[in-house]
Amino acid sequence: MGDGRENMKKTYRKLQEDVRKIKFPKIDVWENKYQDKKYFVRFSTSEFTCICPKTSLPDFAVIFVEYSPRKYCIELKSFKEYIGAYRGYGIFHEHVTNRILEDVVKSCKPRYAKVRGEFNVRGGISTTVEAEYKDEN
Numbered sequence: 001m002g003d004g005r006e007n008m009k010k011t012y013r014k015l016q017e018d019v020r021k022i023k024f025p026k027i028d029v030w031e032n033k034y035q036d037k038k039y040f041v042r043f044s045t046s047e048f049t050c051i052c053p054k055t056s057l058p059d060f061a062v063i064f065v066e067y068s069p070r071k072y073c074i075e076l077k078s079f080k081e082y083i084g085a086y087r088g089y090g091i092f093h094e095h096v097t098n099r100i101l102e103d104v105v106k107s108c109k110p111r112y113a114k115v116r117g118e119f120n121v122r123g124g125i126s127t128t129v130e131a132e133y134k135d136e137n
Contacts (some may be wrong), residue, residue, distance in 0.1 A: 029072035053090035
């Protein structure tokens with residue numbers, strides 16, 4: 001009789017291998033009427049949760065997003081729904097941050113974007129992960 005860890009390890013490995021294939025809700029956008037201007041949009045949420053893939057315990061974080069829009073801006077209600085979808089997934093902090101950045105860039109195609117995840121202390125260690133995108137055009 002096992003303690004359930006073998007099943008958890010299999011699940012965690014599979015989720016980490018397929019992290020770029022997980023289906024999350026789409027981040028909606030709206031048309032930016034100031035495309036000729038270079039400016040920044042910054043927002044954050046303190047309601048982020050996911051599951052630690054090693055322990056299956058919940059992880060909590062503040063997620064910060066900063067971007068410089070071109071043609072599209074992020075619709076914040078859809079972003080809130082997108083963030084809420086992470087609640088049931090076992091995913092590493094580094095993967096969370098990079099995946100959010102990829103999805104932000106895919107949705108609004110900005111000039112620049114940065115995502116920072118400040119994850120709560122676990123076992124005496126806090127984690128901050130930053131991922132950045134710069135359009136070379």
